[in-house]
Amino acid sequence: xxxxxxxxxxxxxxxxxxxxxxxxxxxxxxxxxxxxxxxxxxxxxxxxxxxxxxxxxxxxxxxxxxxxxxxxxxxxxxxxxxxxxxxxxxxxxxxxxxxxxxxxxxxxxxxxxxxxxxxxxxxxxxxxxxxxxxxxxxxxxxxxxxxxxxxxxxxxxxxxxxxxxxxxxxxxxxxxxxxxxxxxxxxxxxxxxxxxxxxxxxxxxxxxxxxxxxxxxxxxxxxxxxxxxxxxxxxxxxxxxxxxxxxxxxxxxxxxxxxxxxxxxxxxxxxxxxxxxxxxxxxxxxxxxxxxxxxxxxxxxxxxxxxxxxxxxxxxxxxxxxxxxxxxxxxxxxxxxxxxxxxxxxxxxxxxxxxxxxxxxxxxxxxxxxxxxxxxxxxxxxxxxxxxxxxxxxxxxxxxxxxxxxxxxxxxxxxxxxxxxxxxxxxxxxxxxxxxxxxxxxxxxxxxxxxxxxxxxxxxxxxxxxxxxxxxxxxxxxxxxxxxxxxxxxxxxxxxxxxxxxxxxxxxxxxxxxxxxxxxxxxxxxxxxxxxxxxxxxxxxxxxxxxxxxxxxxxxx
Numbered sequence: 001x002x003x004x005x006x007x008x009x010x011x012x013x014x015x016x017x018x019x020x021x022x023x024x025x026x027x028x029x030x031x032x033x034x035x036x037x038x039x040x041x042x043x044x045x046x047x048x049x050x051x052x053x054x055x056x057x058x059x060x061x062x063x064x065x066x067x068x069x070x071x072x073x074x075x076x077x078x079x080x081x082x083x084x085x086x087x088x089x090x091x092x093x094x095x096x097x098x099x100x101x102x103x104x105x106x107x108x109x110x111x112x113x114x115x116x117x118x119x120x121x122x123x124x125x126x127x128x129x130x131x132x133x134x135x136x137x138x139x140x141x142x143x144x145x146x147x148x149x150x151x152x153x154x155x156x157x158x159x160x161x162x163x164x165x166x167x168x169x170x171x172x173x174x175x176x177x178x179x180x181x182x183x184x185x186x187x188x189x190x191x192x193x194x195x196x197x198x199x200x201x202x203x204x205x206x207x208x209x210x211x212x213x214x215x216x217x218x219x220x221x222x223x224x225x226x227x228x229x230x231x232x233x234x235x236x237x238x239x240x241x242x243x244x245x246x247x248x249x250x251x252x253x254x255x256x257x258x259x260x261x262x263x264x265x266x267x268x269x270x271x272x273x274x275x276x277x278x279x280x281x282x283x284x285x286x287x288x289x290x291x292x293x294x295x296x297x298x299x300x301x302x303x304x305x306x307x308x309x310x311x312x313x314x315x316x317x318x319x320x321x322x323x324x325x326x327x328x329x330x331x332x333x334x335x336x337x338x339x340x341x342x343x344x345x346x347x348x349x350x351x352x353x354x355x356x357x358x359x360x361x362x363x364x365x366x367x368x369x370x371x372x373x374x375x376x377x378x379x380x381x382x383x384x385x386x387x388x389x390x391x392x393x394x395x396x397x398x399x400x401x402x403x404x405x406x407x408x409x410x411x412x413x414x415x416x417x418x419x420x421x422x423x424x425x426x427x428x429x430x431x432x433x434x435x436x437x438x439x440x441x442x443x444x445x446x447x448x449x450x451x452x453x454x455x456x457x458x459x460x461x462x463x464x465x466x467x468x469x470x471x472x473x474x475x476x477x478x479x480x481x482x483x484x485x486x487x488x489x490x491x492x493x494x495x496x497x498x499x500x501x502x503x504x505x506x507x508x509x510x511x512x513x514x515x516x517x518x519x520x521x522x523x524x525x526x527x528x529x530x531x532x533x534x535x536x537x538x539x540x541x542x543x544x545x546x547x548x549x550x551x552x553x554x555x556x557x
Contacts, residue, residue, distance in 0.1 A: 014474030018466075019072050021473050021488045023049055025125065025495055026075040032124025033077045033117055038062075040113035043080035043104040050075060073466065079117075081105025115514045118507050125496030126439060132489035134435030136482060137426040142434075144179040144424060149199075149232045153260075153267070156231015161208040163199065163232060170205060171198040180234055185441070187212045189448040191228035192457045214457065223472075226458050239273075239289075239322045246321020248287070251300040253322060255348070257289040264288075273322070277302050281318035329360070329412050336411020341377075341390040343412065348380040360412065367392040371408035442493040465547030504529075504536030 026049055034047055044062070048054075050069030057067030069075075081097065082105070102108035106117070147169035152159045169177055172186050173196050187195065191214035198207050212228030240255040241248055259267050262276050263285055277285065281304035288297050302318035329347045332338050352366045353375050367375065370392055377388045392408040426434060452458035469491065476487040500508040509532070517523045524532075 014470045014477075017477040017484060018470035018473040021484065021491060022469070023072060024488060025128070025492050026050075028124050028128045028492070029121045029495060029499070030075045030077045032120035032122075036120035037077065037079060037106070037117040040109055040117055041104065042106050042109050042113070042117065044077060045080055046076075046078040048075050048078075079106035081107045111514055111518060115511060118510045118514070121507055122496040122499045125492045125499070129439045129442070129489040129492040129496075130432070130435040132435070132485050132492070133438045134428075134431045136486060136489075137434045138428055138431035140482065141425045144181065145234055147177050147180045147183050148234075151233045153231035153233075155261075156229070157210045157213050158197075158208075158230040158232045161197070161210045161230075163197070163208060163210075163230075164201065167199040167201050169197060170200050172196070174198075183232075185445070187230055188227035189445055189452065191215075191226070191452070197230075223475075238328060240328070241322055243319075243321030246319070247300040247303050248298070248320040248322045251287070251298040253287065253289065253298055254291065256328065256346070257291050259287070260290050260295060261288040262286070277320055278317040281305070281316045283318065285320070287320070331413045333411035336409070337390045337393055338410045338412045341388050341410075343377075343379065343388060343390070343410075344381065346381070349377055350380055350385065351378040352376070354378075363412070364409065367410050368408050438489075439493055442490055443497060446494065446497055460546075463543075463547050465544060467548060503539055504532040505540055506536065509536050 030047060030049075034044060037044055044064045046065040046067065048067050048069050050072045051074055052070040054067045054069055057065055059065050081101070097105060097108065106114065109117075149158075149163060149165055149167045149169065152163055152165055169180075169183050171177060172183065175186075177183050177186070191212050194209055194211050196207050197210050198205055200206075210230050212230050214226055215229045216224055216226055217229075238256060238258055239248075239253070241253060243249060259273055261267060262273055265276070267273055267276075273287070280302050283302050284299065285302055286297050286299045288295060290296075300320060302320050304316050305319045306314055306316060329338075329343060329345055329349065332343055332345060349360070349363055352363055355366070363377070371394050372391060374389050374391045377390060379386055379388050390410050392410050394408050395411075449458065453460045472487060473484070476483040499506050500511075502508045502512040504510075504513070513524060513529065513532075523529070
């Protein structure tokens with residue numbers, strides 16, 4: 001019963017978004033074929049979104065049947081004289097046509113027109129991705145973190161190479177980097193391969209040779225993935241005790257302890273601990289923390305809580321009663337009200353005007369509504385409580401979308417925030433350039449991943465099929481429409497690349513045949529094309545079976 005309910009939940013939570021995203025991408029892909037085919041003078045018989053029986057449709061004045069079909073897993077454009085699924089040139093069929101019919105048929109079109117019509121589908125997918133990325137950058141801009149190291153895990157590749165907190169990352173393998181995200185993307189695709197990291201320390205540039213380690217990471221939805229990591233982070237993983245009678249408190253964990261490792265595995269943020277513990281209810285674990293410069297191990301048994309996943313299923317998860325330390329002051333702006341009032345790094349804010357607070361975020365929200373009005377902070381410092389009066393002043397900050405906005409602040413952040421964030425606005429032309437850059441990055445990243453699989457650096461189990469795409473579509477929907485569009489752009493690039501593979505039955509296979517025809521001066525023989533088509537069909541079918549098996553395996557755990 002639980003499995004059935006989970007499956008129904010999966011369908012309702014994911015399939016609607018999946019159908020929307022896939023239909024959009026298929027429509028754009030097929031529209032590329034349609035527009036160039038029409039421009040080339042080729043008659044178009046049908047334009048279908050989906051396969052199988054027609055659900056609804058109409059015929060336009062050109063005689064093209066536009067239809068929505070039952071199975072929403074693709075689509076097609078059918079040209080006149082192109083009845084064969086492999087698009088082979090049929091000499092007998094051409095000979096039976098009139099001069100006028102031959103001129104309007106796909107097989108009778110000039111070679112360059114056929115090639116352009118076939119290539120237009122994948123190109124349309126790339127253009128769609130560029131357009132989506134450009135629109136998102138133009139509307140939202142980008143909030144980026146400077147590539148400055150806040151923490152180095154003790155047994156990570158960066159620590160072994162000599163990277164230190166405070167180092168500013170300048171370049172990787174000679175390529176300049178300006179954001180921490182660029183560093184993560186580059187490193188993530190190069191496990192087991194030596195990279196040269198150029199850093200700035202004390203005004204001097206230094207080069208470090210580092211070999212990223214292959215690690216399994218988990219995103220916010222529980223999806224697991226392999227990637228390269230060197231063991232650096234933007235934040236210090238400080239914790240507080242959230243359950244006074246919980247396993248961590250009983251073991252001796254204190255607020256302000258810095259997380260170093262769990263069961264010998266290095267951690268970069270509190271959330272690494274949270275994911276690890278949640279998968280081990282009732283299990284013995286050892287938490288390694290740094291306190292007053294000393295490393296200490298704390299053994300404990302994870303407690304068990306009942307949680308409900310996205311599909312509505314109940315499951316047991318582990319908990320040890322700790323959380324990221326928010327009410328601890330992690331930074332103070334030099335000319336801020338907090339600095340003038342005498343707040344210090346490490347102060348723990350207990351209340352504001354008598355209202356208890358559990359995070360720096362709550363303090364910031366209270367300050368935002370009290371511009372130019374004195375507020376009283378109750379602060380814990382060195383085990384003693386004191387009151388501090390501070391008056392918020394208005395300054396320009398970034399909102400949740402990264403857009404600049406005026407807000408009253410006191411000039412503090414918590415210990416879990418990146419060292420420095422900046423908002424970057426994009427005009428139309430710069431946004432378009434960034435859209436191209438993002439699309440090229442996905443293309444190169446795809447080839448990097450395939451190279452890693454072939455070279456044995458990564459496993460092939462990250463190749464996903466329709467089930468995984470449907471699941472991720474639903475997950476993106478929970479983050480908002482912009483996230484769905486971004487996912488659609490990434491998927492559009494993948495569809496474009498897949499269709500350009502030189503495999504018969506795919507667009508790339510047809511282009512390969514046209515290249516051979518251009519060299520030979522005539523098409524391959526019908527038998528050779530038929531054999532190639534069968535081989536290509538078997539290859540594509542095998543890939544689909546493999547990807548679907550990966551999807552099912554990942555869901556079964």
